[in-house]
Amino acid sequence: MISKKYISSFILATALTFAACERVETEPRDWILDTLVWDDKDKNATVAVFFLNNIYSYIPDGFNRINGLGGDFLETGTDDAVPSRTNRQAEYYTNGLISTVNNPDPYWGTSYAGIRRVNIFLSNIDKVPAATNSIAIWKAEARYIRALLYFELVKRYGGVPLIGDRVFTIQDDLSIPRNTYEECIDYIVSECDAVKGTLTPEPVSDSNWGRIPRGAAIALKGRALLYAASPLFNGGGISTNANLKALMGYPTYDANRWQKALDAANELIGLNYYALQTSFSGVFTTKKNTEIILAKQSGNNFLIENYNAPVGFGSPAASLGLTSPSQNLVDAFPTITGLDITNAQSGYDPQNPYANRDPRLALTVFFNGQTWLRRAVETFEGGLDKPGGIAVQTRTGYYLRKFMADFSNNTTYTNQSHNFPLFRYSEILLNAAEALNELGRTTEAVTRIIDIRKRAGIRAGTDNRYGIKAGISQTEMRALIQNERRIELAFEEHRFWDIRRWKIAETATSGSLKGMKIVKNTNATLTFTPFVVSTMKFSNKLYSMPLPYDETLKNNKLIQNEGW
Template sequence: MLCERHQSRHLGFLRPLRPRVRRRFISCAENDERRHQHQTVNNKQKVMKKILQIGLGAAMLFAVASCRKTYEDEPLDRLTDDYIYDEMDKNATYAKLALDNIYSFLPNGFNRISGAVLEAGSDDAMSSTPGHATETFTNGRLSPTNNPDNNWARSYQCIRRANVFLSKIDVVPTDEQQKIYWKAEARFIRAISYFELMKRFGGVPLLGDRVLTINDDLRIPRNSFDQCMAYVIGECDAILPLLRTDIATGGDWGRITKGAAMALKSRMLLYAASPWQNPSNNPEKWVAARAAADSVIKYGKFSLNSNYANVFTTRSLPEIILAFQRGVTNDVELNNGPVGYTGSLLGKGATSPTQELADAFPMINGQPITSATSTYNPADPYKNRDPRFYATLFHNGMRWLKRNVETFEGGLDKPGGTIPQTQTGYYMRKFMANHTEGTAYSTQTHNFIIFRYAEILLNYAEASNELGDVTNAHKQLVALRKRAGITAGADGNYGLKAPALYSVTEMRDAIRLERRIEMAFEEQRFWDIRRWKTAEQVLNGQLNGMKITRNATTGVFTYTKVPVKTVSFNASRMYLYPIPYDEVIKNDALTQNPNW
């Protein structure tokens, strides 16, 4: 086809001119003669027309040939696969960028759900903005067309990019050992993308190494959960010997290592063994989950950091197995800090932790606040608590930025009116650096931790207990409480009973409590109450906060637990997300989850 410029040039000068005719009266003889001459002219014109048509065809061919150098069949600034995976690129510059792009699909938490943390859709917190999107998880309005955590398309985009990378990286003439690492890393990210799909939707279509095109049959049915699990576990096992052992240099922090593959396997098998996917409580599944966690422990590369709060503001520690790497920022503080400060210290206060979470933290002696020996004082509820309490929550009277936080009614950080502010009397403190006496929110390391060693200990404890090994489960909880700063007590049990005094059911409750405290706001609780199938218990009824009033004369505070939000959870369908409506419409082989 001619480009517009050549069409006007060639067709314009080849267009024949129409002769002008001068009218006059002529005789019959002259008319016959004219008729003969006209026929002759017509015959000549037919010949000329044929010649012109041939010339026009040649001109058009010339024009097309000349246009081929300028016609763009795709944007010239687009990097195609041939550019990215270049057999002449010894430095693998573009291929490395392609892998970095695949890394960008790793789970990245903090305020990712319309400015709120995911746990704002659990019993641990709520958004400080009434009517926020996270209420979809607690008001029964989740649907195939309304899901603020719909990652179906994103995960499959990552899977496709990983498959393209794996199918083409071998043509790049870079270091062979580097390519082995890269391919294993891409396979890990593909595997964790499937896991992210599975914990939301259950079994999903497995694509393997295929790079689908528009000519393929895209009516792909779902695989079962067990088939997907086998795939993820198989990938973790296959890439384990191909990955780096550990990261020694700063430039490689955040890269996938053997520990990350083992940690993913541990989490995958724990989910598969839980009531969500193991209603008959098949012990073989718990055996596999325990073995996977034990392999990370015996690997010997990881340990608990001595300071709990510092884990979340340090780029590289022996406790961190894998974290999503981010630049130094102060966005966590600005998004979640108390709202009563001014200028550059003004926080949005996006997250309101619940009273249920606050009450879950024991006292410094490890006793629950309901225990007669705990020393808990309802008139002074924030005194002598588990140190993790102060690393997780802002409470009334807590020191921050050279003043005490005021979440009492009418206080600086709960002023009333229409601005978003705490609904519960608390703000989220976790992940922030220590700004107790600071004058500014200095930039800090805020890498979202995907796997850390504390989770592995909790995984091991849970699996051990379900197999009847209460003693080993107890040992892991003691390690976590000791690191937290809870006092040992005369019996050395850090507020726990002696192992022999626990039944499996009692120890199960203790493990779940410890997991809630230790992993708060790390996108664990939201999924834990689903895999334990306890969401129908904790998300039906009221979530509470603390109403705090100050006596204008004496300055004494009164603390009253009050209901803040009514929540509901439909157990018949909400343990799985609905598959997005547009995906089901496009693929009639894709069956929807039950009761959606």
């Protein structure tokens, strides 16, 4: 029958076609799978090192950071500065708009993402047959970064969940309660102590510059212990709830914590490697120097100048003037004598306010008359750098100058080393001074401050005390150290946390944030009148950051900080 022939040929043809569909490559074959990253044959650990490189990118930055690249300095949320642009989130810290959903700097998800990556690295790197010595250093670096990220969390929130070396899987229960403040500090300190012997000892070679050196571990430990000894955390917490108090700080005061902070500072000083540079200005633009202990590495650029220099400079040296330092900060700088400007002997002239000041002032802010790109900065009303109208411009009469290279004789910007200093030797000296003073060793504290003032270019004075009065009391010295820390470490992300840990934020960031109104008279003379830029508000809950709203919904074991 003819149809049978057709049927059989049809069936055969179909069968052949279907059989021919042997499938290969049903999924992407070019993916980087974990077997490639943790290659158990690669003695060079090529891709595993890439993984560590990525962990390095979690080291925090500090330049124009709030709200992303081109944003604001954290200091614009303190009494040191305001953002030049209005309605910026950084200013929420001083105008009372911070809420659990509106906190521009939570650092929560980022920190835990970094911590997870460290833990993945630690649990996998042993599969890779690299040299034992290298692996040990890598692990130490990863652990250090983890400790650093925890410290970022702790300084914001107090105690946070410590997850150890765990790498979570989807099945894990993530309702993890917060560890106490004490546990967190102990963890950070013990991690620093554990890795400091393995990290690269100084001097770090040129090609390895930027890798974590031994000193960084000691510096982190020192800062953690200094914070822990400070009034807010050392028994002075604002919470009345016993549980919460233990999460947000030590429940009771212990003077010995200052000793620990001092010991850590001395440990670093005792390395006899780190030192103050002769010039304050060069510290920030010289990529490798013995004052920088750890800095966030970045490619050479002129973003700092671009974002923050006075707005009157146009293309090719376009400057956006995003940061407006306050009169409050400017007033904190002493005169060249080291004496406070309120001191009658200081030589301060309110109608010539920038003459004979601490040389650091001119390296920290731009004020009217300073030279930049071959012209004088004009922040008087209607001047090139304060033209008025709705364009973004300084709100205070000042622009940020710190971290910039000296372009006063150039016509345009060139690429510069702009690594954000995370730890530098001055801070260690200030830490030591603070701890010494709190331990009652005020005289020793004075010598530490003198070191800093001497380098800054303050005149020694006839008594060779650099403006520090003889027989200074502990309380007076405390204020002096706090002020010295404010001006020496301005815009290095210290002020924001310092005023909190000292518990002075309620006075420092309430009341008027001032600027300087400069009017150019018809006879070309200038009249200086301080004016109020904004009125800052502070409430006690701002001593700690609010845990992110989403997180408290997702993890019901998280106890929210006091007041939020």
